[in-house]
Amino acid sequence: GQQVMQIPQYQHVQEGEDFTTYCNSSTTLSNIQWYKQRPGGHPVFLIQLVKSGEVKKQKRLTFQFGEAKKNSSLHITATQTTDVGTYFCAGRRHGQNFVFGPGTRLSVLP
Amino acid sequence: DGGITQSPKYLFRKEGQNVTLSCEQNLNHDAMYWYRQDPGQGLRLIYYSQIVNDFQKGDIAEGYSVSREKKESFPLTVTSAQKNPTAFYLCASSMSSGGAYNEQFFGPGTRLTVL
Numbered sequence: 240g241q242q243v244m245q246i247p248q249y250q251h252v253q254e255g256e257d258f259t260t261y262c263n264s265s266t267t268l269s270n271i272q273w274y275k276q277r278p279g280g281h282p283v284f285l286i287q288l289v290k291s292g293e294v295k296k297q298k299r300l301t302f303q304f305g306e307a308k309k310n311s312s313l314h315i316t317a318t319q320t321t322d323v324g325t326y327f328c329a330g331r332r333h334g335q336n337f338v339f340g341p342g343t344r345l346s347v348l349p
Numbered sequence: 350d351g352g353i354t355q356s357p358k359y360l361f362r363k364e365g366q367n368v369t370l371s372c373e374q375n376l377n378h379d380a381m382y383w384y385r386q387d388p389g390q391g392l393r394l395i396y397y398s399q400i401v402n403d404f405q406k407g408d409i410a411e412g413y414s415v416s417r418e419k420k421e422s423f424p425l426t427v428t429s430a431q432k433n434p435t436a437f438y439l440c441a442s443s444m445s446s447g448g449a450y451n452e453q454f455f456g457p458g459t460r461l462t463v464l
Contacts, residue, residue: 248389281439281455282392327391336407339392
């Protein structure tokens with residue numbers, strides 16, 4: 240079946256440093272979503288990418304969908320303590336449900 | 350105030366007992382989902398429903414059952430057949446299950462502990 244992997248599993252950064260998490264699928268995806276889950280909270284939708292090579296920005300967050308539509312990345316510039324949480328990607332093949340990756344847990348040291 | 354609610358937040362049950370987790374949404378969404386979250390494993394799909402009176406098994410449906418008698422409600426029953434039921438259970442809804450309107454809105458979750 241479809242597998243979605245994420246690296247790294249954990250990332251500790253100093254406040255102000257950049258952070259990147261990578262998402263890789265074993266199959267070609269029709270679209271990919273990113274969610275953020277704060278400690279003790281529930282996942283909150285961040286963005287959806289649909290087109291090959293698509294790049295979207297939300298303030299300090301940059302999302303990219305690979306040319307082959309099998310991988311994606313989330314980059315945070317100049318992290319802040321409010322960025323703490325677990326970032327999940329969720330990939331969907333055409334006609335199927337989304338499959339979530341295991342997440343990358345980000346810690347930001349002040 | 351629109352949203353998706355789950356109750357209770359924490360639930361304790363004895364081994365061998367069935368337990369039903371509540372999920373209600375007032376977003377007028379057609380699709381609803383149940384996920385299980387274990388540490389380090391992300392979210393795994395238990396059941397989903399694209400429309401009232403219809404639902405399908407997800408990746409880990411064994412030991413669980415659902416119903417979708419109303420658009421707003423999608424309760425999940427964890428049966429005694431579920432081998433390892435202690436987990437964090439998340440309910441979600443989306444406008445549709447496909448196309449452009451499939452952003453999922455999650456409830457606050459229910460943490461189930463089986464003693």
